[in-house]
Amino acid sequence: VRPVEAIIADVRARGGKVTAQRVLVCEALAGDRSHPTAEQLHARLRARLPHLSLTTVYATLSDLVACGDIQRLQTGDGQVHFDPETEPHAHLVCVRCQRIHDAPPPLGREPLPSGVAGFAISGRTELLLGLCPECAAALSAEAGGRPTDQPRT
Amino acid sequence: VRPVEAIIADVRARGGKVTAQRVLVCEALAGDRSHPTAEQLHARLRARLPHLSLTTVYATLSDLVACGDIQRLQTGDGQVHFDPETEPHAHLVCVRCQRIHDAPPPLGREPLPSGVAGFAISGRTELLLGLCPECAAALSAEAGGRPTDQPRT
DNA sequence: TTCTTTGCAAATCGTTTGCAGCATG
């Protein structure tokens, strides 16, 4: 996770302008391990900057991805998530609540295979699918006859 | 890759009806290693059944995924691809032409890690990103001053 | 006949774009 200052410095270096909106988005990302979507980020930031538009959030996120400051992530829930962690790592995806967790090392940090079928491999995306502890508990509770709250639906 | 007959048998077993549309989609998938999208499949099948609707292709593919006869695949090009190969395997994704190839064993067939961060892991999706041989050639040709045809844009 | 599937059109949903006004450097 790169520090906010470094990211802002990148923006400046690119000839970009440091606006309140950008700083806000960068700060929000820096302290966020939830792999938010553009909409989730927008919803959170509106509390601090009510006038912030979703369009701007999308634009800012695209810039950050282009600069390599954050990563784009698709898990199969039909939305694009963003990850401020740029070091290679696998992701744990809960098939029930759809939440995403970063996998601890060394998962996803294995060396890239090379020369596979003539491909020049430069990157990898690894998703580990399963049940998160909360959902596993919720399911076994249901199975036992006691329905439970659905985690973040 | 499951034989068409087995897939059709599954449909019957589920109480489903064996329609010309379904048979056509199953047959098309069985002999297809291109990881087509619903639209691509639809376009190809229209040649044989001009009245076939895209809606039906989507419905059939969803059924097949639900039965576990094919796999859903998202690579980042914004569309959902389908893979008739149900054995676990990694995918080689070209970052230029976006085409998808199946990675040869043992890639993607490593045993699943277990108990990571309390997760009960049941599946994995592994994408290896890089340049396919064709695109690598095309790029070096361009760099050399001789622009080339763009592979399947 | 009964129940599923088909296919059309319309609706959704996440994301992108056109453009005029505004703020940063």
Add this chain to the structure above:
DNA sequence: CATGCTGCAAACGATTTGCAAAGAA
């Protein structure tokens, strides 16, 4: 002052849904 950024509204593209007609069991 010159760009690049913002935000609104409209456009978009992939996928889904509502529903009546058609087909399989």
